[in-house]
Each structure stands twice: as structure tokens, then as C-alpha cells.
Amino acid sequence: MSKINGKVVVITGASSGIGEATAKLLASRGAHVVIGARRVERLEALASLIEAEGGSVAYQQLDVTNIDQMQTIIHLAQSRFGRVDVVVNNAGVMPLSPLEALKVDEWNRMIDVNIRGVLHGIAAGLPVMKEQRSGHMINVASIGAYEVTPTAAVYCATKYAVRAITEGLRQEVGGSIRVTLVSPGVTESELAESISDDEARELMKSYRRDALPASAIARAIAYAIEQPEDVDVNELVIRPIAQLA
Numbered sequence: 714m715s716k717i718n719g720k721v722v723v724i725t726g727a728s729s730g731i732g733e734a735t736a737k738l739l740a741s742r743g744a745h746v747v748i749g750a751r752r753v754e755r756l757e758a759l760a761s762l763i764e765a766e767g768g769s770v771a772y773q774q775l776d777v778t779n780i781d782q783m784q785t786i787i788h789l790a791q792s793r794f795g796r797v798d799v800v801v802n803n804a805g806v807m808p809l810s811p812l813e814a815l816k817v818d819e820w821n822r823m824i825d826v827n828i829r830g831v832l833h834g835i836a837a838g839l840p841v842m843k844e845q846r847s848g849h850m851i852n853v854a855s856i857g858a859y860e861v862t863p864t865a866a867v868y869c870a871t872k873y874a875v876r877a878i879t880e881g882l883r884q885e886v887g888g889s890i891r892v893t894l895v896s897p898g899v900t901e902s903e904l905a906e907s908i909s910d911d912e913a914r915e916l917m918k919s920y921r922r923d924a925l926p927a928s929a930i931a932r933a934i935a936y937a938i939e940q941p942e943d944v945d946v947n948e949l950v951i952r953p954i955a956q957l958a
């Protein structure tokens with residue numbers, strides 16, 4: 714039986730893309746998935762689909778920039794399923810643009826969702842994991858956490874930050890709590906649809922020719938969760954061969 718079976722997994726940004734694919738995959742392997750995102754009608758539809766396939770799911774509207782809402786979804790996982798084994802801090806935004814054209818509200822949104830959102834997931838989930846003396850914090854960064862690409866300076870800065878936060882967390886709690894950084898290359902999702910800048914849109918179109926399916930990132934997340942207790946998967950970088958430098 715899969716080691717994922719019976720685990721209680723909270724997933725942020727689960728209404729589309731990588732989060733949705735992860736929720737479906739983990740539920741199909743017996744996890745209790747607790748899904749959060751802002752678009753509640755999408756969550757409802759995903760929860761119905763998972764239940765129709767015999768999966769176990771709870772959902773709640775969630776804006777990761779709001780620490781209270783993050784705490785509420787952690788409490789939902791505890792009250793419905795008794796514990797929190799894994800938190801997948803996945804929600805992210807990517808309004809790409811050259812720095813001089815990037816708007817103040819766009820960089821603020823990236824900092825709020827991509828950095829503060831992950832910090833809120835840690836702040837809400839870590840005390841529960843510490844009390845349980847076990848848990849697994851999985852933060853979704855990007856290959857942009859390792860290299861900066863044109864029009865993506867602030868997006869990459871937020872992902873470098875997620876990488877630093879994840880590494881710091883591992884130094885502080887690793888050993889009792891597992892900590893994994895998952896860094897996808899360009900992946901098929903709705904993320905690119907938020908790009909209004911022409912230059913960034915053209916660049917993204919060229920990258921997307923080699924895009925990974927969201928299910929590939931979901932499998933990487935499942936791989937990290939299902940490792941035996943004595944195997945830590947610290948960092949996973951997932952990119953198609955065509956995206957290798």
C-alpha cells in the first residue's frame with residue numbers, strides 16, 4: 714500500500730494547475746486532501762470529482778495572504794481528519810514584465826502571495842507538526858529560484874526567497890519535520906495567462922513549447938511524501954530535457 718494512504722495533506726492554490734493535479738493524485742492514492750484556493754466554485758467542483766472517484770476531501774476558500782484563513786484551513790484539517798501530515802505551499806502568481814514596466818501592485822502581489830503566503834503556511838502548519846512530532850512542509854518554488862530569466866526579476870526574487878526560507882526551515886526543524894523544496898520548470902497551467910506584458914508573453918510562449926504537464930510536478934510531490942522516514946528529499950528540480958542549460 715502507498716505510504717501516501719491515510720496522510721492528511723493541506724494544499725494551497727488547489728483550484729488549478731499543479732495544486733489541482735496534486736490533490737487528484739494524492740487523493741487517488743488514499744490521502745485525505747484538504748484543498749484551499751480563492752475560487753470556491755472550482756474547489757467545489759474538484760471536491761465533487763475527488764469524492765466521485767472514492768477519494769477523501771475537504772475544502773475551504775483560502776487567500777494565502779491572510780494568516781487567519783491559513784490557520785482556519787489547518788484547523789479544518791485537524792477537525793475533519795485529526796492531524797496535519799503535509800502542507801503543500803503551492804499558491805503562486807507570476808505577472809511577468811521587464812522591471813521598468815512592472816507595476817507596484819504587481820510586485821506587491823508577487824511578494825504577498827509567493828513569499829508571505831509560504832510564510833503563513835509555515836506559521837500555521839509548523840506548530841501543529843511540532844506538537845505531533847512529525848510532519849512534512851513542501852514549498853513549491855521554481856527553477857527561477859536558481860536562475861533569473863528576462864522579465865522575471867521579481868518573480869525569481871520571490872522564488873529565491875522561498876528557497877532561502879525552505880533551507881532555513883530545514884536547518885531549524887529538519888530531523889523531526891521533513892522539509893522539501895519543489896522547483897518546477899515551465900509547466901502547463903493558468904499561471905502564464907496573468908501575463909499582460911507583450912515581451913514577457915512572447916518569451917513565455919517560446920518556453921511553453923517544452924512545458925511539463927502539471928501531473929509531472931504532482932508526481933514529484935507524491936515521490937517526496939512517499940519516501941521512507943529515514944530518507945529526506947530536500948530539493949527536487951523538475952525540468953524537461955529541452956529546458957536543461
Ligand SMILES: NC(=O)c1ccc[n+]([C@@H]2O[C@H](COP(=O)([O-])OP(=O)(O)OC[C@H]3O[C@@H](n4cnc5c(N)ncnc54)[C@H](O)[C@@H]3O)[C@@H](O)[C@H]2O)c1
Binds near residue numbers: 803826855901
Ligand atoms: N506553471 C509554471 O510554469 C511554474 C513553473 C515553476 C513554478 N511554478 C509554481 O507552481 C505553483 C503553482 O502554479 P501553477 O503553475 O499551478 O499555476 P496556476 O495559476 O494554475 O495555479 C496557481 C494557484 O494559486 C492560486 N492562488 C493565487 N493567488 C492565491 C492566493 N492569494 N491565495 C490562494 N491561492 C492563490 C491560484 O488561484 C491557482 O489556483 C506556483 O507557486 C508557481 O509559481 C509554476
